[in-house]
Amino acid sequence: MDLFAATASMDVIGKGLMVGLGFIGPAIGIGIIGGNYLKAVGRNPEAAKFFGQALVFVAIVELFGLLAFASTFIVK
Amino acid sequence: MISTILQHFAEDGPSIHVAPSGAFHLWGFTITNSILYGWACAVVIIILLIAVARKITVAPKGGLTQFVEAGADFISGLVEGAFDDKKRGRKYVPFFVTLFFFILLNNWFGLIPGVGEAFHRGDNPILRPFTADLNGTFAIGIFTMVFVYIASVRESGGIIKYFKHFFIGSPLNPLYLIIGLLEMLTDLTRVFSLSLRLFLNVTIGEIVIAVFSYLGHIAAPLTALPFTLIELFIGALQAYIFTVLSLMYLAIAVNHAHDHGDQDADEHLLTPEPTPETIKASKAHAS
Numbered sequence: 464m465d466l467f468a469a470t471a472s473m474d475v476i477g478k479g480l481m482v483g484l485g486f487i488g489p490a491i492g493i494g495i496i497g498g499n500y501l502k503a504v505g506r507n508p509e510a511a512k513f514f515g516q517a518l519v520f521v522a523i524v525e526l527f528g529l530l531a532f533a534s535t536f537i538v539k
Numbered sequence: 540m541i542s543t544i545l546q547h548f549a550e551d552g553p554s555i556h557v558a559p560s561g562a563f564h565l566w567g568f569t570i571t572n573s574i575l576y577g578w579a580c581a582v583v584i585i586i587l588l589i590a591v592a593r594k595i596t597v598a599p600k601g602g603l604t605q606f607v608e609a610g611a612d613f614i615s616g617l618v619e620g621a622f623d624d625k626k627r628g629r630k631y632v633p634f635f636v637t638l639f640f641f642i643l644l645n646n647w648f649g650l651i652p653g654v655g656e657a658f659h660r661g662d663n664p665i666l667r668p669f670t671a672d673l674n675g676t677f678a679i680g681i682f683t684m685v686f687v688y689i690a691s692v693r694e695s696g697g698i699i700k701y702f703k704h705f706f707i708g709s710p711l712n713p714l715y716l717i718i719g720l721l722e723m724l725t726d727l728t729r730v731f732s733l734s735l736r737l738f739l740n741v742t743i744g745e746i747v748i749a750v751f752s753y754l755g756h757i758a759a760p761l762t763a764l765p766f767t768l769i770e771l772f773i774g775a776l777q778a779y780i781f782t783v784l785s786l787m788y789l790a791i792a793v794n795h796a797h798d799h800g801d802q803d804a805d806e807h808l809l810t811p812e813p814t815p816e817t818i819k820a821s822k823a824h825a826s
Contacts, residue, residue, distance in 0.1 A: 515783070522736060522780040529739035536557050 478535045485531020492524040555746050556664065559672045576654065577645070577669035584644050607640075614639045614782060621790040627694075631789065634686060639782045642679070645670045646741055646774030650748075650767055671742040673734070680734030683785045691792030704795050729788060733781060740777045744770040 500517040503510040559571040591607045599605065615632045622628030648654065649668025669675045695701040705726075706719040748766050755762030 515779070518776060519780055519783055522776070523732075526732065526736045526739070529743055530735070532743055533557075533739050536555075 474538070478538060481535055481538070482532055485534075486528050489524050489528035492527075493521050496520050496524065555749055556667070557742060557746075559667055559674065560664075571672070571674075572665055572667040573669050573672035573675055576649075576666045577675060579666075580645050580648050580669055581641075583648070584641060587644075588640065610640065610643070611636050617783065618786055621786050623794050627793065628790075631690065631786075635782050635786055638679075638683065638785070639778050642670060642737065642781055643775060643778035646778060647771065649741065649745070650770055650774070668741060668745065670737055671745050673738045676734040676738040676741075677730075679737070679781075680730045683733065683781075684730045684788075687785060687789045687792070690789055694793045695795075701792070704792065729784075733784060737777055737781055740773055744773055 496517055500510075500514070503513075559573040587603075588607065591604050594600065594604050595608060599608075614636045615629075618632050618635050619625045619628040622631075645668065649671060654666045654668060670679075692698050692701045695704065705722045706715050708715045710716050710719060744766070748763050748770065751766050752759040752763040
């Protein structure tokens, strides 16, 4: 317990929770985008040309995960 | 023993800087390390692109020329394809190609060993990637969006006509008025979303590389290598995404403006729908 108190304080746990919980949403979102892209390509191989647009949406979703990561530097 | 290792990790982690810091003063202004690096990068990019542009010939060449040519061709194809009218799109090609190469090369030069934590002056690194600084990306975002706004106002022919596009119907209807005002507000957040996305991606890449080279100790090059390679990919992807998103913002406004113009012209014509090619072919086949 002494070791726990020395190394892990409440704000470290809080930051860990913040990053972990914040990454859940974007991970699900990127999974849905990727899965639907592959489903579309499987049904219709012509749809493979929209890979760039799929990446654009990945970047839009990804921003929220990055925001969760960046706020760990603001929280003291 | 475990406690000593844990203590070690808890006490001095990798040195991470999220904000830029002053390198020196010049005529009363504080020149930060990212400004210094941005200037150096800009000079290198200008020299590189001018040198490559002089060398370009009709017959394909290998090496650096080919890389720049492929990038410029890719972006100009993208820009021309985004607009309904290719001639109208061609006007905007130089801006977007410049934007793409500036962000791309800034991201990639930031991965060169020596930028970041390598050289210190006091407690601060001397050089710092320009795109890993919120001020820098914010400047790029504001400049891009101002360009987009000016271009879309000019394309729609007057500022009142431009503002009309935010409203679905008459602005006198209170519902349409509120929806239109909300649309304008979301339009203004584009600056933040563009600049924050670029800033966070590059900064977090730098942090991840710093953390893994710290964890690697002696084997730092080995542990940081995969993340450097991922960053190489992400740097290119972010440059592409920044260019494509700002292009889409412009293309939506411009295409919308010209759709409305065409609609008014079509109302007078009232021509019947032309028969699709496939039906014509099948009819010809049947008879």
